[in-house]
Amino acid sequence: MWMPCRTAGACVEAVRCCPQAGFRQRWPRRLSSSGSPWRLLFFGSDHFAVESLKLLTSNRSSSGGIVESLEVVTLSDDVPVKRFAQQNHLPVHRWPPNIVDGQFDVGVVVSFGRLLHERLINRFPHGILNVHPSLLPRWRGPAPIFHTIMQGDTVTGVSIIQIRPHRFDVGPILNQQLHQVPDNCTADELGAALSTKGAHLLVDTFMTLSEKIAHKREQSQTGATFAPKINTSMGWIVWEEQTCDQIDRLYRAIGSRIHLRTSWMGRTIKLLDFVGKCHISLLDQRRKAAPGSVSFLKETNTLAVC
Known part of the structure; x- marks a missing residue:
C-alpha cells in the first residue's frame, strides 16, 4: 500500500497491489616481518565508513592493537567521518593528500567516492585496502547495497580488496565473508x-x-555486475511492466531516499508508503481486472493496482 502526497493536484490516499590540517612529518621506520602495528591513512566519508574507522581507532588505543597511528582524509567538512575523527582527536587532512614515501604503511578506503591516482597508491608499501559491501565481482560500483535489494539477492557479503588505479572495485581479493539477506x-x-x-x-x-597479500586472488570476470548510483528516474512505477514483488523490492531499496512516483489520471503522484500484497474486492464484480489496471475505491479512498 502506498500513501501518496499531493502533487500537481493529485489526491489519492492509498495504493494497493493485488497478487586541512597539514601532515605531521615522520621519519620512515623499518617494517617488521609482519608489519604490525600499522601506520594507516584512512579515506572515507559516510556512516558506513565510520564503522571501520571506529574499530581501527579502538585497536589503536588498545594494548597489543594492530594500529600504531591513524590519520584521516575526507572530501568535505560536513561528513560523518570527519566529525568522528575530530571527536576522537585523529589528524584530518583535505583531499588530495600530500604525503611522502615511508609516511604510512597501508591506506584504507571505505565509501570515499574518488579514484586514487597510481602515484598515490605507490606511496603505500602494502598498498591501499578497500572495504566493499558485496561479494565481488558481483555489484562493482558505488551502490551495491541498493542493487542487492532491488534484484532480490538472498546472499551478499563484504570483500576486502587491494585497489588498483583507473577503475573501481577490480583489484585482487584479500578476504571475503558471506551475509544472508x-x-x-x-x-x-x-x-x-x-x-x-x-x-x-x-x-x-x-x-x-x-x-593475505601473498595469497590474494584476482577477481573472476564471470559473474561481474555493475551497481550504478541510484537516481530519481529509478523511482518511476509503470504498473503494466512491474510486478508487486519488484515494486516492493524497489521501495525497500531506495524508498528512504527517493520517493517512488507514478502517473494516475494524467497526473504525477508520489507514493510514500507500501504495505505489500493484499486481497480486495472490486466494486464491479462482473469486470475482471487486467494486470496493471488501476481502480479507485471511493469507500476507502484507495487506488487499487492489479
Missing part, C-alpha cells in the same frame, strides 16, 4: 549490518595482512 530487509538495514561486518573483516585482514 533477511526477508523484507531494507537497504538501510542491510547497510548497517554490512558496515559492522566489514569493519571486523578489515581488522581480521590486518591481523595477517602479509599472508
